[in-house]
Amino acid sequence: MAVSDLLATSGSRGVIARGLGRSYGDAAQNAGGTVLDMTALDGLAIDPTSGTAVVGAGTSLDSVMRACVPLGWWVPVTPGTRQVTVGGAIGGDIHGKNHHVDGSFAAHVTWLSLALPDGSVRRLAPGDDLFHATTGGMGLTGVILEAELTLTPISTALVNVDTDRHNDLDSLMAAMVEGDDRFRYSVAWVDAGSRGTLGRGVLTRGDHAASTDVPVRQRGLEFAPRERVGVPALVPRSLLSSASITAFNEAWFRRAPERRRGELEHLGTFFHPLDGVRDWNLLYGPRGFVQYQFVVPNSAAYVVQTALERLRAIGATSFLSVLKRFGAQGPGHLSFPMPGWTLALDLPAAVDGLAPLLDSLDALVASEGGRVYLAKDSRMTPAMMEAMYPRLEEFRALRASIDPHTHLNSDLARRLHL
């Protein structure tokens, strides 16, 4: 059955597209309704001269990278995993370590084709309101079938990386601000578990290595990411208590070099370290974890420290805490990135008091003009959604005009009254 037929015949709970299901919450779920697995809609054609790629929406970024790296091109925005689809990357308008320089995924989409609830298929480009409602629109404006991407030229499959260890959050954040203009890629791992100074961290920054940076034998354009290691081989699951997460954070911090310059790292190692660990999501055991990611404007940088302090006070130690800089806001109605600081945390779900604490952080983030990332959310309230996303009404009006009978729906859309 064609996608447009499915949309037209959806039942009362509607239809939602799903890519590889890497959003952490309920964005690609639709209890009682229809979920369209888009992964069969894969395929890509790359023009090696212009660096443009026409890609089926169900194609994974992993497949795009395997095809484009040997031709001397790279996906312009990549999240911390390659296992997401192009449709999911547009639906969430995802960001990478280079938002402060290159913007979000949608900034590199020249057109997309969208199956609409009325049975039509439209080709949309930047400047069209529906394009901007779709990028970051969490699948609620239609089903993306295909898109054209502008790729980034590379001359090696390596990244030239500088690493710096910082003993406290102030020094880490100051270094990140100072380096905004000098590094295309920048990310900090923050130790959220240390007993002493909170927020020490390891800052890694870099850019694609030029041929002249690389010894001749490493100059190829091969994309061969590391084999996956299983979690049980790394960490006995019984040890994943708050104390052992603290110990892990300590070891991770100590393991990083204090200062290293010009290390050549493979693209896969630099961009997608978790993809090298199979079943990493089992790390928190049967009760699982909650991912929480917010952004606040530069004027509210203190919220990063406040969040870490409040979480430590209740023993919610994040295994993986990632701090990044965002640049200018894009035109997507519900796009997450805005200029400032974004902190992403993996929190063990079983900690007492976690739910009210995250509610209080939502309120703090909203009061400072920030927002929580929909692709990571599973728990926010409609009131917070309204407070955080100033273009929500515009999005709702457009959604109602193209889908008056709500053929497109998801658990996220119902929970947050999108």
Ligand SMILES: Cc1cc2nc3c(=O)[nH]c(=O)nc-3n(C[C@H](O)[C@H](O)[C@H](O)COP(=O)(O)OP(=O)(O)OC[C@H]3O[C@@H](n4cnc5c(N)ncnc54)[C@H](O)[C@@H]3O)c2cc1C
């Ligand atoms: C380890 C890890 C690291 C991550 N790191 C980052 C990061 O650094 N930056 C970042 O921004 N995100 C990050 N993410 C989140 C991830 O990039 C997004 O959730 C992305 O949307 C997932 O893509 P997917 O193909 O799995 O889509 P899904 O999770 O299946 O769907 C996500 C949304 O896109 C919609 N969608 C999917 N396909 C289509 C389509 N064809 N048409 C219309 N709508 C569609 C869905 O309806 C849903 O609303 C990370 C996730 C993981 C697991």
